[in-house]
Amino acid sequence: MNTVTRIVCLGLMLTATTTALGQEWASKMFETTSHDFGAVARGAKTEFHFAFKNLYKEDVHVAAVRSSCGCTTPSVTEATLKTHEASAVVAKFNTTSFSGTKAATITVVFDRPYYAEVRLQVSGYIRTDLIVKPSEVAFGEVVEGTGKEVALTVTRRGSLDWQIEDVRSQCEDLAVRLGEPKRTSNAVQYPLVVRMKESMPVGELRERLTLVTNEPTGSKLQLAVSGRVRPILTVNPFAWNLGSLQPESSTEKRLMVRGDEPFELKKVICEDERFSFEVPSGSKKIHFVKAKFAAGEEPGKIAQQVQIVSSLPGDRATQLLVTGEVKASEDESGEGS
Numbered sequence: 001m002n003t004v005t006r007i008v009c010l011g012l013m014l015t016a017t018t019t020a021l022g023q024e025w026a027s028k029m030f031e032t033t034s035h036d037f038g039a040v041a042r043g044a045k046t047e048f049h050f051a052f053k054n055l056y057k058e059d060v061h062v063a064a065v066r067s068s069c070g071c072t073t074p075s076v077t078e079a080t081l082k083t084h085e086a087s088a089v090v091a092k093f094n095t096t097s098f099s100g101t102k103a104a105t106i107t108v109v110f111d112r113p114y115y116a117e118v119r120l121q122v123s124g125y126i127r128t129d130l131i132v133k134p135s136e137v138a139f140g141e142v143v144e145g146t147g148k149e150v151a152l153t154v155t156r157r158g159s160l161d162w163q164i165e166d167v168r169s170q171c172e173d174l175a176v177r178l179g180e181p182k183r184t185s186n187a188v189q190y191p192l193v194v195r196m197k198e199s200m201p202v203g204e205l206r207e208r209l210t211l212v213t214n215e216p217t218g219s220k221l222q223l224a225v226s227g228r229v230r231p232i233l234t235v236n237p238f239a240w241n242l243g244s245l246q247p248e249s250s251t252e253k254r255l256m257v258r259g260d261e262p263f264e265l266k267k268v269i270c271e272d273e274r275f276s277f278e279v280p281s282g283s284k285k286i287h288f289v290k291a292k293f294a295a296g297e298e299p300g301k302i303a304q305q306v307q308i309v310s311s312l313p314g315d316r317a318t319q320l321l322v323t324g325e326v327k328a329s330e331d332e333s334g335e336g337s
Helices: 003-027
Strands: 035-041 046-053 058-068 071-076 087-091 100-112 114-135 138-143 148-158 164-169 174-178 186-198 203-213 220-230 233-236 241-247 248-262 263-267 275-278 282-296 300-308 317-326
Touching: 003 114, 003 248, 035 046, 035 087, 046 114, 046 220, 046 233, 058 071, 058 087, 071 203, 087 100, 087 114, 114 220, 138 186, 148 220, 174 203, 186 263, 233 300, 233 317, 241 248, 241 282, 248 300, 282 300, 282 317
Parallel strands: 035 114, 035 220, 138 220, 241 317
Antiparallel strands: 046 087, 058 100, 071 087, 100 114, 114 148, 148 186, 164 203, 174 186, 203 220, 233 248, 248 282, 263 300, 275 282, 300 317
């Protein structure tokens, strides 16, 4: 190998190493970069959220997402993220148009703060002999503490000896009731009722049920579970930024507290004595609370959790986060000397 060839090879090696290292900042944002859907029924709604979070001071921007296979359609929930904001690349398995064993590579292209590509891997087995109706366990929007049930059927064609032996979930707030199978000349059909318990916490629900069957291979079938639990009591705004305040100054905010049914406001809990609240009386669905912050002479950051307690069952409460800063006086900062 001559000198020129050695220099060219060395240059290529250094470029490849630099490029590989340059991708690490992007891949570090992802919780996971691969997912196996397992066995899923034909036509079942099947998707996975590859969650990622901006760990950096600069804004992060997703320029594009693309898939190596038409069996998977990718999208991004939020393309631009500021510091600590979160998003997800949603990989949707196209179970209606494809069947059999499928796999795809999703390429996520970032152009800010630097160019980088992250590759996500998905795979699964789409079975045409299995049909689930409806296509997923979709609870929709559910009010906190109420619970809900969804009924569906699982049909296996071509095997009268087929059985569902167990239904498993990693979520303790879901319960499943499996009914007796109905057998016809060429199919077995199981009724299934999935119940969201009253204890399900507030927020988005994205879970999976695993159906264990008596088949020697491919014996586990995945069912998607989705929904959103809405709080029975809310405060608007849920966050109050005081900004930068001068010593001995004050500021006020009008808070709207809303419930699904008439309620009374029992108390407002705040450990910081600089806060005061005018709590209205009576029972109604909407209350307006006057909040006031009176800064003293002491400078410093403010990060205070305010709890508003109602008369709704279980003394339901809602939270308000207050942030800000009391600036140092000119004498203390030395600016007045």
